[in-house]
Amino acid sequence: MHRFNEEEKEILRRVFDVRGYDEDAFDPEILDQMEADEDYKELLKKHASDILASEKYNRLKTFIQHGNVTVYEHSIHVALCAIKLNRKLGVNAKERQMVRGALLHDYFLYDWHDGEAPGNIHPKLHGFYHPGIALKNATRDFSLSEREKEIIRKHMWPLTVKPPRCREAWVVCMADKYASTLETLKLKKGKIRVNYA
Numbered sequence: 486m487h488r489f490n491e492e493e494k495e496i497l498r499r500v501f502d503v504r505g506y507d508e509d510a511f512d513p514e515i516l517d518q519m520e521a522d523e524d525y526k527e528l529l530k531k532h533a534s535d536i537l538a539s540e541k542y543n544r545l546k547t548f549i550q551h552g553n554v555t556v557y558e559h560s561i562h563v564a565l566c567a568i569k570l571n572r573k574l575g576v577n578a579k580e581r582q583m584v585r586g587a588l589l590h591d592y593f594l595y596d597w598h599d600g601e602a603p604g605n606i607h608p609k610l611h612g613f614y615h616p617g618i619a620l621k622n623a624t625r626d627f628s629l630s631e632r633e634k635e636i637i638r639k640h641m642w643p644l645t646v647k648p649p650r651c652r653e654a655w656v657v658c659m660a661d662k663y664a665s666t667l668e669t670l671k672l673k674k675g676k677i678r679v680n681y682a
């Protein structure tokens with residue numbers, strides 16, 4: 486059985502310990518550092534150059550996730566956080582499938598803030614429905630493995646009720662929450678200029 490060392494325990498505590506929640510422990514600079522990291526850039530290219538080069542995928546740059554973070558940027562953040570958590574915690578998730586699933590986890594292709602937007606069929610319940618919509622779009626546009634499908638389907642757990650069934654999906658589910666927290670804090674700390682216009 487894998488035993489966590491002190492560094493791993495500290496990472497887990499920072500990500501999961503709500504009681505000990507300390508805004509400063511979530512340093513939003515982590516996102517910039519990961520984005521600038523050449524090794525991480527290479528990994529994204531190695532595992533998902535076809536996805537990143539596809540015209541449809543690049544439409545994610547036109548949709549806002551929150552503040553002025555686009556769905557494209559958010560998806561990159563989630564893939565990078567997943568790589569980091571997987572490596573630092575020694576989870577042993579299959580990196581290629583994990584990265585591809587992470588990049589496609591929010592591939593719902595509509596502006597979820599706009600209740601009238603085409604494709605936004607359940608605007609009030611976006612949280613519940615978008616994994617299924619993302620999965621449908623991703624299956625149509627890319628060829629996905631079962632693990633990649635499971636990542637997209639379960640990334641909103643516990644909203645999905647049924648928990649993830651593979652470690653790749655667990656890591657992305659955590660990475661999504663971790664990246665979203667960092668993005669929100671970055672907005673709060675004024676490190677991303679908020680532009681609601």
Ligand SMILES: [Fe+2]
Pocket residue numbers: 590591615616640641
């Ligand atoms: Fe999502």
Ligand SMILES: [Fe+2]
Pocket residue numbers: 559563590591661
């Ligand atoms: Fe997400």
